[in-house]
Amino acid sequence: MPRCFVTRTLPFPALDRLRAAHDVTVWDGPLPPSPEELRSGVASADGLLCLLTDRIDDALLDAAPALKVISNYAVGADNVDLDAARAHGIPVGVTPDVLTDATADLTLALILTAARRLPEAAAAVTTGEWRTWEPAGWLGLELRGARLVVVGPGRIGRAVGDRAEAFGMEVTYVGRRDDLDAAVAEADVVSLHAPLTSSTKGLFDAELLAAMKPGAILVNTARGGLVGTDALRAALASGALGFAALDVTDPEPLPPDHPLLTAPNLLVVPHIGSATTAARERMADLAVDNLLAGLDGRPLPHAAS
Ligand code: GLV
Ligand code: GLV
Numbered sequence: 001m002p003r004c005f006v007t008r009t010l011p012f013p014a015l016d017r018l019r020a021a022h023d024v025t026v027w028d029g030p031l032p033p034s035p036e037e038l039r040s041g042v043a044s045a046d047g048l049l050c051l052l053t054d055r056i057d058d059a060l061l062d063a064a065p066a067l068k069v070i071s072n073y074a075v076g077a078d079n080v081d082l083d084a085a086r087a088h089g090i091p092v093g094v095t096p097d098v099l100t101d102a103t104a105d106l107t108l109a110l111i112l113t114a115a116r117r118l119p120e121a122a123a124a125v126t127t128g129e130w131r132t133w134e135p136a137g138w139l140g141l142e143l144r145g146a147r148l149v150v151v152g153p154g155r156i157g158r159a160v161g162d163r164a165e166a167f168g169m170e171v172t173y174v175g176r177r178d179d180l181d182a183a184v185a186e187a188d189v190v191s192l193h194a195p196l197t198s199s200t201k202g203l204f205d206a207e208l209l210a211a212m213k214p215g216a217i218l219v220n221t222a223r224g225g226l227v228g229t230d231a232l233r234a235a236l237a238s239g240a241l242g243f244a245a246l247d248v249t250d251p252e253p254l255p256p257d258h259p260l261l262t263a264p265n266l267l268v269v270p271h272i273g274s275a276t277t278a279a280r281e282r283m284a285d286l287a288v289d290n291l292l293a294g295l296d297g298r299p300l301p302h303a304a305s
Contacts, residue, residue: 001021001022001023002021002022002023002046002047002295003022003023003024003025003044003045003046003047003066004018004022004023004024004025004045004046004047004048004049004291004295005025005027005041005042005045005047005048005049006018006024006025006026006027006049007027007032007033007038007041007048007049007050007051007054008026008027008028008032008051008053008073009026009027009028010026010049010073010284010287012280012281012284012285013281013284014281014284014285014287014288015284015288017288017292018049018288018291018292022047022295025041025045027041032051032053032054033054035055035060038054038055038060039060039063042060042063042064042067043063043064044066045064045066045067046066046067046068046069046295047067047068047069047071047291047294047295048064048067048069048070048071049071049073049287049288049291050070050071050072050073050079050080051072051073051074051079052072052073052074052076052078052079053079054079055079056070056072056079056080056081056084056085057081057084058081058084058087061081061084061085061088061090067088067090068090068294068295068297069090069091069092069093069290069291069293069294069295069300070085070090070091070092070093070294071092071093071287071288071290071291071294071300072092072093072094072095072287072304073095073283073284073287074094074095074274074283075094075095075096075099075156075274076094076195076196076222076223077092077094077195077304078195078196078197078223078225080092080304082304091294091299091300091303092300092303092304093286093287093289093290093291093293093294093300093301093302093303093304094286094290094302094303094304095282095283095286095287095290095302096155096286096302097155098279098282098283098285098286099156099273099274099279099282099283100155100156100159101159101279102273102274102275102276102278102279103156103159103221103273103274103279104156104159104160104162104163105163105276106221106247106269106272106273106275107156107160107163107191107193107219107221107247107273108160108163108164108167110219110221110245110246110247110267110269111143111148111164111189111191111217111219111245112143113245113267114189114217114219114242114243114244114245114267115140115141115142115143115146115189115217116138116140116141117138117140117243119267120138120265121138124138141188141189141217143164143167143168143169144167144168144169145168145169145170146169146170146188146189147169147170147171147172147186147187147188147189148160148161148164148169148170148171148172148187148188148189148190148191149171149172149173149174149183149184149186149187149189149190149191150164150171150172150173150174150191150193151174151180151183151190151191151192151193151194151203152174152175152192152193152194152195152222153173153174153175153193154193154194154195156193156221156222157173157191157193157194158173160191160193161173169189172186172187176199180203180208181208181211184208184211184212184213184216185211185212185213186213187212187213187216188213188216188217189216189217189218189219190212190216190217190218190219191219191220191221192204192218192219192220192221192222192226192227193221193222194222194226195222195223196222196223196225196226200225200226201225201226202225202226202227202228203226203227204218204226204227204228204231204232205228205231206228206231206234206235209228209231209232209235209240209241210235210240212235212240212241214239214240214242215239215241215242216241216242217241217242217243217244217245218232218241218243218244218245219244219245219246220244220245220246220247220248221247221248221273222248223248223250224246224248224249224250224251224252225250227246227250229249229250229251229260232244232260232263233259233260233262233263236263236264236265236266237263237264241265242265243265243266243267244263244265244266244267245266245267246266246267246268246269247268247269247270247271247272247273248271248273249268252271253270253271254268286301286302289301289302290302290303
C-alpha cells in the first residue's frame with residue numbers, strides 16, 4: 001500500500017479519501033515537524049502532504065527516494081524548492097481558487113481597519129480617552145474615491161479589487177511589467193498579492209516605502225518576505241507610512257518581543273487569510289486530489305507553476 005506522510009493534523013473529511021487506499025502517517029504535534037522529523041517522515045513515503053511551514057528543499061528530496069508527489073496545503077509554493085522538485089521529477093500541487101474569497105475578505109477587513117483607525121479607536125474606549133463624541137476625533141480615510149494599488153493582479157488581487165470597487169475605491173493593478181514606483185506614489189492604500197520569488201523578495205524596501213504617499217496604508221496578506229521588516233518599522237516610526245496591516249510577516253511567526261511590534265499604527269494578525277472553515281475544507285479536498293493524482297502517475301489537477 002502506498003505510504004503518505006501528512007505534516008499536520010487536518011481535521012477535514014478529505015483525509016478519509018486518502019486513508020481508504022493508503023497507509024497514512026499524520027504528524028500530530030501541535031507545531032510543525034522539525035527538519036529531522038520531516039526527513040524521517042518522508043524517508044519511506046510515496047506521497048507528501050505538507051504545509052507552508054515545512055521547508056521542502058533538495059536535501060529533503062534526496063532523503064525521500066520513493067517520493068512521487070508533493071501536495072502543498074497552500075496556494076503559494078515558496079516553501080518548496082520548485083527547481084529541486086523538478087530535478088527530482090516530483091510534481092508539486094497547490095490549492096488555488098478555493099481560498100480566494102476568504103483571503104480577499106480578510107484583506108478588505110484589514111483595509112477598513114486601517115482606514116478607520118480601529119485599533120486606536122478601540123483602545124480609547126478601554127483607556128478612558130473616550131470622553132465624549134468628538135467632532136474631529138479618530139478621523140480616518142473614506143474609501144470612496146481613495147486610490148487602491150493592488151500589487152500582483154492574480155486571482156486574489158482581482159478579488160480584492162472587485163470588493164474595493166464596490167466600496168467606491170479607484171483601483172490600479174500593478175503587474176511585473178508595470179511601474180511600481182509611480183503607482184505607489186499615487187496610492188492611499190497599497191495591498192500586496194504577489195507570490196514570493198527571488199525577484200519579489202524584499203520588494204518593499206526603504207526606497208519603495210519612501211516612494212509611497214505620506215501617510216498611506218500598506219496591507220500585506222501575501223507573504224511577509226515581500227516587505228523589508230526593518231524598513232517597515234522605520235517607515236512607521238517616522239510617520240512616513242500611516243498604517244501597516246499585516247497578515248504575514250518576516251520572520252513568521254513574529255516573536256512577541258520583536259522590534260516591529262513596537263511600531264505605532266500597526267496591526268498584525270497570525271496568517272489567517274484562508275482561515276474560514278469553508279476555505280480550509282476545500283483546500284484539504286484539493287490537496288488530497290493532487291496527492292491521489294500524483295500517486296497514480298496522473299497530471300496534478302492543480303500544479304504549482
Ligand atoms: C496561504 O498563505 C497560502 O498560500 O495558502
Ligand atoms: C495567486 O495564486 C492568486 O490566487 O492570486
